[in-house]
Amino acid sequence: MSEPTQSRPTEPDDAERARTLLAATSSALLSTIALDPPGTPFGSVVAHAGDDAGRPLLCLSDLAEHSRNLAADGRASLLVTDVGVGDPLDRARATLLGVVTRLDGAAAAAALERYRAAHPHAGFTGFHDFRMYRLDVTAVRFVGGFARMSWVDAAAYAAARPDPLLAHRDGILDHMNSDHADALVDISRVLGGQPDAESALMTGVDRYGFDVHVTGPGGAGATARIPFGATADTPGEVRDALVRMARHARPVEE
Template identity: 55%
Template sequence: MDDPELARTLASHASSGVLSTLSKDPAGFPFGSVAALAVDATGSPLLRLSDLAEHSRNLAADPRASVLVTEAGEGDPLALARVTLLGTARVLDGAERDAAHEVYRAVHPNGVYSDFHDFRTYRLDVTAVRYVGGFARMSWVSAEDYAAAAPDPLFPYRAQIAGHMNDDHGDSLVAFCRTLADLPGTTRARMLDVDRHGFGISSDASDEPVRIEFDEECRTPDAVRAAMVALVRRLP
């Protein structure tokens, strides 16, 4: 996937992030705080913020803000993906607010504090996106490209799929590397990640991961299973 798709996928599955605003007092300093969020169909973060919170006071004085979302994982945090969404925050009212509440409650059904009378619903209208995919992969993504990108539907299942392949079908992964990735010296291989277009594998015969594409786009785990069977049938 390209960087707009990767950024949109990471943001769309986030339930919290770091909200950065411009401090009102002391004036002008970056002010970061953890915030619960949901992302709507356009990729815009939705937040329920108390009027009593420091970040709400800051937004009332200057609506410019950003939201940082990071990939969950272990090990070096700098090796994990993250996306920063920059934009202008505004309070939603009427039909916009009602629609945003439905999206937010689907992500935070037990967010009781957000029902208090002093909470308002904000949307960050994204104007620019910075995507970092770990070491040596980073780019600025335009708001237009970000909004047009489609989140990857396999994102919630990728750990499950990779775990199943590594635990139960390691021989197939070795065969994929030997035949489909032209690494005949492979004796050990592990699936690293998977998306609707294909998957990455580490091979002990290569210093770099290899990429194998599906014949057709896979949008469900069942589709991935069928695609893997099709790949196995291509092996000699």
């Protein structure tokens, strides 16, 4: 007997969302414990990359205040936030807590390679006073917007993976909204629980499904989450899932 559809994930969990957010961003707020005034939280903007376990990699100058702070006390946090539009308090963000250590030898070389791949124009990485650091994550606080928040433990965060559609997300949204607006309306009516939808805009997509904002009679708006039913890890798999959904929502008449 096949697995019931309702038992499959319909959206990413918060560990996946946090991993995706780190992968989607290139800068963050690093908070360290200041030497002067002693014990004061000190925030600074840094550029980051990530390793396979989602640990942030930083290239920091010996002359920076945060580097001096970390040399005395490695405890720190890194805040990454969605750069979307609208109310900033309704955007996703994640605070990664842990201990920052300076890397040496092969570990530093591997981290530098990843950092340069993420920041190919960062010429300062070759300067003699810049070193590679890594934040070893002990916990994550994820906030998905108003009334959505959770603590994610380090093991769950490390085991999760960024959404495989991240690099293709904007292209999928543009294509569906520009070329298949009618199909989105049909799918929203039949599969999204929005029978009165008159227009639909795809606002998000991931390997489990997609989000739409629909407009109904009189301009009334609503949002819906519509799962694919099976994971779609590539643009081709997303296309196949959406074609199946569109056919189901609007069967070809005999």
